[in-house]
Amino acid sequence: MGTGQNPTSSSTQFLRNRFLIGLGLIAFFLLVAQLLLQLVIANQASDATIINIAGRQRMLSQRIAKDVLAIETDQDIVSRSSRLEELTEALTLWQTSHEGLQQGNEALGLPGRNSDTITALFDEIDPNYQAMLTAGRCILAIESGTPTDLCGDELTPHIQTVLENESVFLPGMNAIVFQYDDEATASVAQLRSLGLGLATVGLLTVGGVWFGVSRPAIRRVESARVQLEQYTEELLAAKEAAEAANSAKTA
Numbered sequence: 225m226g227t228g229q230n231p232t233s234s235s236t237q238f239l240r241n242r243f244l245i246g247l248g249l250i251a252f253f254l255l256v257a258q259l260l261l262q263l264v265i266a267n268q269a270s271d272a273t274i275i276n277i278a279g280r281q282r283m284l285s286q287r288i289a290k291d292v293l294a295i296e297t298d299q300d301i302v303s304r305s306s307r308l309e310e311l312t313e314a315l316t317l318w319q320t321s322h323e324g325l326q327q328g329n330e331a332l333g334l335p336g337r338n339s340d341t342i343t344a345l346f347d348e349i350d351p352n353y354q355a356m357l358t359a360g361r362c363i364l365a366i367e368s369g370t371p372t373d374l375c376g377d378e379l380t381p382h383i384q385t386v387l388e389n390e391s392v393f394l395p396g397m398n399a400i401v402f403q404y405d406d407e408a409t410a411s412v413a414q415l416r417s418l419g420l421g422l423a424t425v426g427l428l429t430v431g432g433v434w435f436g437v438s439r440p441a442i443r444r445v446e447s448a449r450v451q452l453e454q455y456t457e458e459l460l461a462a463k464e465a466a467e468a469a470n471s472a473k474t475a
Contacts, residue, residue: 271404360386366379
């Protein structure tokens with residue numbers, strides 16, 4: 225007798241290997257699709273935070289302009305003191321957020337990763353931002369009775385500086401917010417397209433497993449069933465023949 229491998233066993237092993245490979249590919253695509261889904265969710269959360277804080281910068285710049293105007297015209301000591309507190313808080317948050325949007329701020333949830341387009345937009349409004357920040361600090365220093373040589377002791381020039389630069393900073397910040405929104409939308413669309421492509425490949429893999437493994441296996445099972453029926457019929461026929469021969473011998 226030969227010692228070669230049984231063809232049936234070899235074929236079964238081949239089908240099993242293909243089936244395992246197919247299952248592995250399906251599991252891989254499912255894992256990648258899940259990772260992409262989590263990435264989309266994380267990006268949307270991060271983008272929403274960035275857009276919200278960038279949008280808040282517009283509101284803060286308007287509040288700063290409103291506060292310095294009120295400080296100039298309001299003569300009531302209590303109301304003036306309240307305006308100074310508001311201006312202090314607004315300037316601090318405005319500065320922290322502005323720097324965080326560009327350099328990152330973990331506490332605010334800002335990664336600090338900007339495209340070249342957004343970086344250029346920030347560069348355009350940086351002179352206005354710096355002028356407003358310096359003027360706002362000078363106003364606070366003068367009002368607190370601790371003016372510096374840089375600031376002088378007159379409020380009006382600093383208030384005018386804030387108002388003039390805010391009118392440029394605001395539309396520049398609008399452009400940044402819109403650019404953030406456009407890039408976030410494009411990023412999500414790209415990830416969704418990639419996810420759709422992976423899902424398509426996964427479905428094709430499932431189809432490949434069906435046509436390359438399941439169908440041949442089903443055909444083999446059906447063939448084995450037919451052979452078993454034929455073998456059973458042959459055994460029954462042989463049994464009947466044996467019984468007939470035994471009866472004839474007995475007679």
